[in-house]
Amino acid sequence: MTRxxxxxxxxxxxxxxxxxxxxxxxxxIGVMLRLWSEPGKEGSNRCCTPDxxxxxxxxxAQLEIxxxxxxxxxxxxxxxxxxxxxxxxQGITPNPCLACNRFIRWEFLMExxxxxxxxxxxxxxxxxxxxxxxxxxxxxxxxxxxxxxxSYVLHVLNQExxxxxxxxxxxxxxxHVRTLASQFGLPSASRxxxxxxxxxxxxxxxxxxxxxxxxxxxxGPIVDTTGRPxxxxxxxxxxxxxxxxxxxxxxxxxxxxxxxxVALNTLVVGPQDLLGSRGLLAGQVxxxxxxxxxxxxxxEVKIRYTASEAPASVTVLGDEKIRIVFDQPQRIITxxxxxxxxxxxxxxxxxxxxxxx
Amino acid sequence: MEDxxxxxxxxxxxxxxxxxxxxxxxxxxxYGNPSSIHAYGQSAENAIETAREEVxxxxxxxxKEVIFTSxxxxxxxxxxxxxxxxxxxxxxxxxxLSSLAExxxxxHTLQSMEKYMGFQVGWMPVDENGKxxxxxxxxxxxxxxxxxSVMLANNEIGTINPLAEIARECxxxxxLVHTDAVQAGAWLPxxxxxxxxxxxxxxxxxxxxxxxxxALYVREGTPIVPAxxxxxxxxxxxxxxxxxxxxxxxxEALKLAEKEKxxxxxxxxxxxxxxxxxxxxxxxxxxxxxxxxxxxxxxxxFAFKDLDGNLLLNLLDQAGFACSSGSACKTGSPEPSEVMGxxxxxxxxxxxxxxxxxxxxxxxxxxxxxxACLPELVEKARQLS
Numbered sequence: 001m002t003r004x005x006x007x008x009x010x011x012x013x014x015x016x017x018x019x020x021x022x023x024x025x026x027x028x029i030g031v032m033l034r035l036w037s038e039p040g041k042e043g044s045n046r047c048c049t050p051d052x053x054x055x056x057x058x059x060x061a062q063l064e065i066x067x068x069x070x071x072x073x074x075x076x077x078x079x080x081x082x083x084x085x086x087x088x089x090q091g092i093t094p095n096p097c098l099a100c101n102r103f104i105r106w107e108f109l110m111e112x113x114x115x116x117x118x119x120x121x122x123x124x125x126x127x128x129x130x131x132x133x134x135x136x137x138x139x140x141x142x143x144x145x146x147x148x149x150x151s152y153v154l155h156v157l158n159q160e161x162x163x164x165x166x167x168x169x170x171x172x173x174x175x176h177v178r179t180l181a182s183q184f185g186l187p188s189a190s191r192x193x194x195x196x197x198x199x200x201x202x203x204x205x206x207x208x209x210x211x212x213x214x215x216x217x218x219x220g221p222i223v224d225t226t227g228r229p230x231x232x233x234x235x236x237x238x239x240x241x242x243x244x245x246x247x248x249x250x251x252x253x254x255x256x257x258x259x260x261x262v263a264l265n266t267l268v269v270g271p272q273d274l275l276g277s278r279g280l281l282a283g284q285v286x287x288x289x290x291x292x293x294x295x296x297x298x299x300e301v302k303i304r305y306t307a308s309e310a311p312a313s314v315t316v317l318g319d320e321k322i323r324i325v326f327d328q329p330q331r332i333i334t335x336x337x338x339x340x341x342x343x344x345x346x347x348x349x350x351x352x353x354x355x356x357x
Numbered sequence: 358m359e360d361x362x363x364x365x366x367x368x369x370x371x372x373x374x375x376x377x378x379x380x381x382x383x384x385x386x387x388y389g390n391p392s393s394i395h396a397y398g399q400s401a402e403n404a405i406e407t408a409r410e411e412v413x414x415x416x417x418x419x420x421k422e423v424i425f426t427s428x429x430x431x432x433x434x435x436x437x438x439x440x441x442x443x444x445x446x447x448x449x450x451x452x453x454l455s456s457l458a459e460x461x462x463x464x465h466t467l468q469s470m471e472k473y474m475g476f477q478v479g480w481m482p483v484d485e486n487g488k489x490x491x492x493x494x495x496x497x498x499x500x501x502x503x504x505x506s507v508m509l510a511n512n513e514i515g516t517i518n519p520l521a522e523i524a525r526e527c528x529x530x531x532x533l534v535h536t537d538a539v540q541a542g543a544w545l546p547x548x549x550x551x552x553x554x555x556x557x558x559x560x561x562x563x564x565x566x567x568x569x570x571x572a573l574y575v576r577e578g579t580p581i582v583p584a585x586x587x588x589x590x591x592x593x594x595x596x597x598x599x600x601x602x603x604x605x606x607x608x609e610a611l612k613l614a615e616k617e618k619x620x621x622x623x624x625x626x627x628x629x630x631x632x633x634x635x636x637x638x639x640x641x642x643x644x645x646x647x648x649x650x651x652x653x654x655x656x657x658x659f660a661f662k663d664l665d666g667n668l669l670l671n672l673l674d675q676a677g678f679a680c681s682s683g684s685a686c687k688t689g690s691p692e693p694s695e696v697m698g699x700x701x702x703x704x705x706x707x708x709x710x711x712x713x714x715x716x717x718x719x720x721x722x723x724x725x726x727x728x729a730c731l732p733e734l735v736e737k738a739r740q741l742s
Binding site: 072 | 668671672674687737741
């Protein structure tokens with residue numbers, strides 16, 4: 001029997017993951033992390049409300065597996081919330097879920113799983129892990145259910161982490177996961193799918209920044225591409241590349257955010273045809289297999305969690321940097337978001353977007 | 358569960374098979390309502406009145422001074438709210454004194470009375486062992502003090518309070534005394550005359566009785582009004598059809614506890630001392646919490662520096678040992694318990710509490726297994742904390 005720690009959330013995916021592992025004969029331990037919430041908003045944190053925890057506990061009891069809640073508030077604040085606030089103060093649009101997976105789930109929780117004697121950490125993510133032929137490595141593949149695929153947020157994991165990871169629902173369609181949940185008779189949280197960050201507790205991220213990093217929200221000029229002033233912005237952190245709504249400008253043609261000039265605290269806007277770029281530079285690139293497939297290669301690239309893949313040519317530049325040139329210009333290349341590289345279903349790796357080219 | 362070693366008898370205990378046997382006839386054969394006139398009612402009434410006599414025998418009081426309730430917390434609520442209201446009406450005394458180390462059943466009840474009923478609550482400090490000193494009580498009693506409530510033994514750190522002396526100070530000033538004896542019930546003498554208390558709360562599941570039944574001793578003549586109203590059951594102080602089988606179970610368990618008390622103490626005390634000594638000598642940066650001598654004979658409690666007690670509990674559970682911690686929290690948001698703060702421990706010790714409590718099924722073999730595992734698990738938890 002292999003001992004497996006399952007990261008539970010009270011949601012249907014991790015509950016079914018736990019049930020499947022138990023059914024496969026593993027010795028399963030359910031664990032739920034208590035993440036950081038703003039004082040007074042613990043009840044609306046999307047990931048770990050007391051309600052969600054009560055449901056996860058019920059699921060574990062029904063599966064007859066032990067369940068432990070682990071306090072991750074401090075480490076979550078230090079690694080994820082701080083990164084989020086610092087990112088906005090530096091003018092990028094950070095993706096805290098990546099930091100959470102990397103530092104909280106696959107480092108902090110993985111360490112706890114090991115201390116509990118587990119060989120594997122399992123989650124309810126929609127993605128697949130398969131052995132790489134003729135090696136001891138594993139490959140990260142997109143989920144069978146493409147509409148639910150979460151491989152984008154897992155590209156930050158390394159081999160050492162992935163070989164100790166199980167993703168039991170990645171090979172199953174979401175609707176079948178729901179059927180399994182009812183077949184197993186599992187209670188689960190009916191939680192609306194949402195892209196919101198857990199610690200925002202349903203609030204607009206700008207209000208959160210206003211409270212926690214007000215220096216990131218200093219008003220400044222809005223200019224066009226020639227430098228002509230058009231108005232005043234409320235703070236660069238409140239805008240993202242490609243944004244049209246909420247600029248407060250009147251203009252004959254719709255204007256879009258083209259660039260955030262942090263040093264000048266200036267927001268550059270322009271018409272749609274100026275938005276977008278053929279290429280980007282990404283840094284801190286990680287390869288799932290440990291190395292790049294070639295110095296130059298073709299790949300499909302996803303530049304946001306919700307974006308569709310776009311075909312591109314990739315050049316490896318060294319120093320963990322790559323240059324990506326798309327076949328068609330991309331409108332929403334946003335520094336701070338990840339560019340994740342795919343070939344068919346295979347995740348090659350990815351990096352953090354530094355700038356459009 | 359059969360592989361697990363249970364070291365959490367202060368949380369609850371298994372029901373003694375003899376107790377269960379005494380209870381069983383009252384579920385499906387002798388199921389009458391004690392208030393009914395007919396034979397069924399009479400036999401049920403006979404059962405609870407016999408139980409009341411038996412309990413009174415152990416407490417050394419009159420049967421009519423025993424009120425059955427649903428649990429120790431309900432007994433605390435009835436004592437504090439019931440006597441608080443009656444004493445305020447009778448003597449216009451609206452202050453209640455209690456200690457900072459009380460169980461939430463007392464402290465939260467008093468906070469609620471303060472907020473919603475206009476009572477004044479005086480919180481008495483404890484010494485570095487968590488003990489309430491009689492001189493503190495006599496200093497803080499004032500003209501408005503109606504009632505003093507001090508627990509007989511502390512659930513978290515096992516410290517025993519000098520109740521008889523505290524009561525003497527109170528009675529000298531005509532102030533009534535309540536004690537929460539829930540944690541002490543299994544181990545300490547419960548003679549209310551010797552303890553000199555006016556009210557005393559007990560819960561059966563701490564001494565091998567069932568969960569869901571408790572009792573409150575109320576000395577005859579104590580001003581008290583019901584906290585739950587309705588029918589006239591339990592001297593009019595606790596309305597609701599009596600839970601006959603559980604009351605029978607309460608009495609049976611208390612009788613057994615009284616009869617076996619010396620044997621039980623002789624069994625657990627050497628194991629308690631073995632744990633305390635061994636933990637203090639084999640693990641760095643640990644200290645005993647609570648009084649070294651005046652503590653429950655089955656109770657070990659420690660504070661570990663730089664350690665998340667919850668995490669240690671998880672690791673212990675996984676290794677097969679069921680223990681408890683003062684900061685235990687099922688949602689992973691541990692906070693230092695109030696009691697740990699009272700002992701003057703710095704913050705880096707505050708989350709690291711561990712409570713190990715023994716009972717009649719504990720063996721020295723289990724204790725040695727526990728002691729063999731603990732140092733490594735503490736080390737692991739410290740690395741993760």
